[in-house]
Amino acid sequence: FYKPCLDLNGGSDGWCNIPRKIRFNSTEMLIAAYHNGFMVYAYKGGFNRNIDYHWTGATLLEPTKIVDYCTRSYSQGVAPYPQKESTAITGLALAKWTGNSATDTIDGNGTDDDRWIHCQLPSSISSSANNVQMTVAI
DSSP states (O other), rough: OOOOOOOSSSSSTTTBOOSSSSOOOOOOOEEEEEEEEEEEEEEEEEETTTTTTTGGOOEEEEEEEEEEEOOOOOTTTOOOEEEOSSSSSSSSEEESSSTSSBHHHHHHOOOOOTTTTOOOOOOEEEEOOOOOOEEEEE
């Protein structure tokens, strides 16, 4: 979904899509995931110059953990990374696990989804640990 930035402040709802991000000469970028307004994880890394034109642009360069409440052993401390779209979904999916499968693994029944299943939220954030949808911001 594209929403233009008219004033670079994100407008009334706090977000927008800034085209040609490279023109700001940024040196870092951040990926953060939220569940019901609570920041579940956030990682920063070097600015990826592919961000405006290729799905690999969502890869953080030399990522550093800011916060990570994921509890699965193979997900804790692992920076999110982009996955190439498949026939299951359109667009960009971010995964967070040591398997790095390079494609999303959403099955036809919706029971396995790399976009959030591998995090496993603690009960202090959600009463359901698995398959808890999160909003991701780059």
